[in-house]
Amino acid sequence: MATTRTLPLHRITAGLLVLQLVLLGSCEEQVPLVLWTHQWTPQGNQLPPAAGHIVERQQLADYLDKMLTTGPRNVLLFLQDKMSVEDFTLYGGAFGNKQDSVFPNLENALRSSSSKLVLPAVSWPASNEVIGHLQEQLETSPIYLDPDMLSQLTLNASSPALLVFRLPYYIGSDLISAKEVLSGNDEVIGQVMSVMKGQSVPYTAIYTALQPSRGASSDSMEAIMAGGRSLLQARGGYRDRERANERQRKMREKAGVYAPVEFKEGENSCIILWAKGLSVSILRSGRWETHDLTPSTFGEGVSPKLHGSSCDKTKARLALNYENVLGHRNFKLIFALSQRHYKVSARRWFTLDAVELEYDGTKATFNGSRNIYAPAEYSYRCESVSSFRWPQLVPRSSKDPANQWRVSFEDFQIQGFNVSGGKFSYASDCAGFFSPGIxxxxxTSLLMVLVLTYGLHMIMQLHTMDRFDDPKGPAISVPQTE
Incomplete structure (x- = not known):
């Protein structure tokens, strides 16, 4: 990584604006990545890529490996939901007006850093693997923090740490909202830098995103060249962004399909688990603190530790081992399953008996056998499994430590028996047959049947007269009584 003389952010973003012209010809969406270090003298130069070059997985891994080999191993990862080069060119003072920049703290961090690297175009599937690659190289689990929580954490220069700060992004019909969000994210970066300055611990910081914030189109580029004033008036601008966002969504869904967690007993697959999201929360001082376990469990290059898992013909136990989860150094998420034959249905069924959390010698147990079950030769799938909001998992007793915890699994699927080839069997879905529409x-049908029945009943009560007035015969006389 090359040490270059310090440039203000508006000079860097001016260069990014030129690079954007070249990148418009590419069909793949990219995200920028900015890396800087504190108290580090590089032992080898590493030049940034040529203008217009798109950094793919392997090249990005080489950059990160070089950084971790020669630089500080305390890594601060500012991971924004969405970001594009246009965010810097639009809001980073790229047009010569430094006061218009919404990234003053990032600019100061780059100015004061001993070395920096700016990658304007990183393939966004590659940026999604940054956490997994850093976790593998540092041999530590990521810790998701807020700036306020960082001051309570003591870092050691000799012990690696991966601290992740998730940053939001929003863009809609009002571009001012996006500018305000980016400004707020820059304030978060400033708060973290202030805390790190007080701790005097060398660190490496990375600022990137999971996916692009907007598609590159000629209309948006014309708006950028016009200073941003004509962006709202560009014909088809919103439609182009909507189509680009739809393409990004489809690409993200395609790239987000990762292999399930698989536990083998010998050469045979025994238990497999997949989920779009795994998270746990603990109640502290009247607030719920949440930790996302998904990046440490699933994804390319991620191999969770499964020691403590076991299985046989009647019982299965999948233990996922983590480190540094909500202040607990050793943390386990355990799924306990069992199967047996039921005479009433004349077939075998398996149940998820319990979901256990083990930490610091304490065990919190959630019971799931009443709601989570499936035929033994099937897998179980549910869009949402949680201990709150229509809970399928409930604490085993009122005194169980599980009452201080929440667990939530999104798009959850598990199979602990009769696994073949490492693939799920036919899924027994938790969705009931009688949906709200049904x-x-x-x-409505019952109400109409009742109305029809009442009408038929009224018709059946009608009676005709047994005598009629005949004009050719004697008149009908009705005697009157007093």
Missing amino acids: WMGLM
């Missing part, structure tokens, strides 16, 4: 249809 209930509405049944109630």
Whole structure:
């Protein structure tokens, strides 16, 4: 990584604006990555890529490996939901007006750093693997923090740490909202830099995103060249962004399909688990603190530790081992399953008996056997499994430590028996047959049947007269009584 003379952010973003012209010809979406270090003298130069070059997985891994080999191993990862080069060119003072920049803290960090690297175009599937690659190289689990929580954490220069700060992004019909969000994210970076300055611990900081914030189009580029004033008036601008966002969503869904966690007993697959999201929360001082376990469990290059897992013909136990989860150094998430034959249905069923959390010698147990079950030869799948909001998992007792915890699994699927080839069997879905739409249809049909029945009953009560007035015969006389 090359040490270059310090440039203000508006000079860097001016260069990024030129690079954007070259990148418009590429069909793949990219995200920028900015890396800087504190108290580090590089032992080898590492030049940034040529203008217009897109950094793919292997090249990005080489950059990160070089950084971890020669630089500080306390890594601060500012991971924004979405970001594009246009965010710097639009809001980073790229047009010569330094006071318009919404990144003053990032600019100061780059100015004061001993070495920096700016990658304007990183393939966003590669940026999604940054956490996994850093975790593998540092041999430590990521710790998700807020700036306020960082001051309570003591870092050691000799012990590696991976601290992740998630930053939001929003863009809609009002571009001012995006500018305000980016300004708020820059303030978060400034707060973290202030805390790190007080601790006097060398660190490496990375600022990147999971996916692009907008598609590159000629309309948006014309707006940038015009100083941003004509962006709202560009014909088809919103439609182009909507189509680009839809393409990004489809690409993200395609790239987000990762292999399930698989536990083998010998050469045979025994238990497999997949989820779009795994998270746990603990109640502290009246607030719920949440930790996302998904990046440490799934993804390319991620191999969770499964010691403590076991399985046989009637019982299965999958233990996922983590480090530094919500202040607990050793943390386990355990799924306990069992199967047996039921005479009433004349077949075998398996149940998720319990979900256990083990930490610092304490065990919190959630019971799931009443709600989570499936035929033994099937897998179980549910869009959402949680201990709150229509809970399928409930604490085993009122005194169980699980009452201080929440667990949430999104798009959850598990199979602990009859696994073949490391793939899920047919899924028994948790969705009930009687959905709200079906209930509405049944109630409407029942109401109409009741109305029809009442009408038929009224018609059946009608009676005709047994005598009629004949004009050729004697008139009908009705005697009157007093």
